[in-house]
Amino acid sequence: MRKCDLCGLNEAVYTDYSRRVSLCANCLMKSVRRRAWHVLKEELIAGDRIMIAHSGGKDSSLALLLTKEFADLHPDMRLSLLSVTVDEGTFYRRASVELAKRLASELGVRHRTYTMEEIHGLSIEELDFKLPADWKRSPCTYCGVLRRQALNAIAREIGATVVVTGHNLDDLVQTAAMNLSRGDINALVKTLRHERKIEEGLIPRVRPLKMVYEREIATLVVAKGIPAHLGKCPFTQGMRIGVRREIDSLEDRVPGTKVRALQTFSLISLRLSADVRLRRCRVCGEPTTTELCKACQFKKELSTFLQRDLVRPLNLERVRRDRDVVWD
Amino acid sequence: MKGTIKVFLAGREVELPWNTLIGELYEMLGVSRWSTLLLVNGKPKADDSYLNDGDVITWLRITYHESPRENSGENT
Numbered sequence: 001m002r003k004c005d006l007c008g009l010n011e012a013v014y015t016d017y018s019r020r021v022s023l024c025a026n027c028l029m030k031s032v033r034r035r036a037w038h039v040l041k042e043e044l045i046a047g048d049r050i051m052i053a054h055s056g057g058k059d060s061s062l063a064l065l066l067t068k069e070f071a072d073l074h075p076d077m078r079l080s081l082l083s084v085t086v087d088e089g090t091f092y093r094r095a096s097v098e099l100a101k102r103l104a105s106e107l108g109v110r111h112r113t114y115t116m117e118e119i120h121g122l123s124i125e126e127l128d129f130k131l132p133a134d135w136k137r138s139p140c141t142y143c144g145v146l147r148r149q150a151l152n153a154i155a156r157e158i159g160a161t162v163v164v165t166g167h168n169l170d171d172l173v174q175t176a177a178m179n180l181s182r183g184d185i186n187a188l189v190k191t192l193r194h195e196r197k198i199e200e201g202l203i204p205r206v207r208p209l210k211m212v213y214e215r216e217i218a219t220l221v222v223a224k225g226i227p228a229h230l231g232k233c234p235f236t237q238g239m240r241i242g243v244r245r246e247i248d249s250l251e252d253r254v255p256g257t258k259v260r261a262l263q264t265f266s267l268i269s270l271r272l273s274a275d276v277r278l279r280r281c282r283v284c285g286e287p288t289t290t291e292l293c294k295a296c297q298f299k300k301e302l303s304t305f306l307q308r309d310l311v312r313p314l315n316l317e318r319v320r321r322d323r324d325v326v327w328d
Numbered sequence: 329m330k331g332t333i334k335v336f337l338a339g340r341e342v343e344l345p346w347n348t349l350i351g352e353l354y355e356m357l358g359v360s361r362w363s364t365l366l367l368v369n370g371k372p373k374a375d376d377s378y379l380n381d382g383d384v385i386t387w388l389r390i391t392y393h394e395s396p397r398e399n400s401g402e403n404t
Contacts, residue, residue: 002373012374012377214362222367222372230390
């Protein structure tokens with residue numbers, strides 16, 4: 001049996017090529033926890049009402065678990081937690097919603113599920129049925145924009161001061177590289193710099209797993225039996241596959257590349273200023289950089305196929321009713 | 329000492345050199361360790377662990393995640 005290089009007791013489950021060590025699940029968890037808690041310590045403030053964007057997938061499930069541990073360890077900070085799932089209405093999501101509820105319940109964290117259908121008036125499964133096969137955009141493109149907008153609107157209306165997401169090191173390096181290749185400095189700065197001000201209803205985000213490899217997360221979730229959905233969304237499109245492959249290949253040749261790349265991108269983002277002026281969308285009132293937000297632009301496009309008018313403010317009635325009962 | 333071991337890969341019996349490491353299996357299968365996690369008898373193992381006779385190898389796709397933000401106006 002290959003034993004852990006750190007404790008020498010348990011079987012090693014993960015090889016860290018940059019440190020040239022193999023770790024057992026307990027030592028890997030300690031290492032991941034240290035990195036995640038460092039981010040939480042830096043970016044959370046006392047009294048925060050934290051909404052965890054919890055899809056039930058491996059990343060957000062681990063983010064919830066580590067945030068809950070952090071909150072329990074720092075009672076003086078009086079942090080309140082709420083786990084929220086946006087159900088896009090796909091058969092893929094149905095399985096993960098159940099796991100999200102289960103983990104939240106096991107941790108003693110309140111959980112709420114809101115559906116894309118009630119908030120935006122459409123489900124991704126409906127899109128899959130009704131969009132022509134040769135349509136210029138996949139359901140995945142619409143889903144990403146609509147889900148992000150829904151999560152922000154839910155966080156704002158439910159009274160959260162911050163949103164915790166499960167974005168990991170791989171996600172962030174890929175996104176930063178894509179922003180760089182597009183020359184989109186504003187996006188680079190906005191993605192990597194953490195700012196606590198709530199501007200035009202945009203709730204600040206905290207990413208505790210930003211220095212954790214996706215592979216470490218998957219290993220931990222399996223090795224520790226953390227309730228999380230490990231399937232692949234059937235609608236995922238290969239938009240970032242090329243970028244991912246290049247970065248992964250670099251990481252294979254030079255271990256630690258992703259960590260150093262994110263540290264460097266983050267330093268660059270601190271020295272640049274983003275020229276982004278947020279305003280409210282003229283139709284739905286959600287934060288945007290353009291007159292009509294991307295979600296409304298998409299919904300306008302989709303109204304033709306779905307034969308109903310989708311361009312309207314989000315339906316957040318149930319979220320507002322929950323506001324007074326979900327926080328401790 | 330045996331020259332080879334037999335493992336079960338996707339339900340098929342496969343013969344491999346006796347000292348095959350998990351990490352080498354990624355290369356043999358042509359899959360990236362960043363997008364796939366190989367499980368030995370249902371559990372993750374370090375890449376520098378040796379495979380044993382009778383091991384059952386399965387794998388898990390690990391790359392699925394939405395984008396944090398792909399351009400400055402897309403998700404706001």
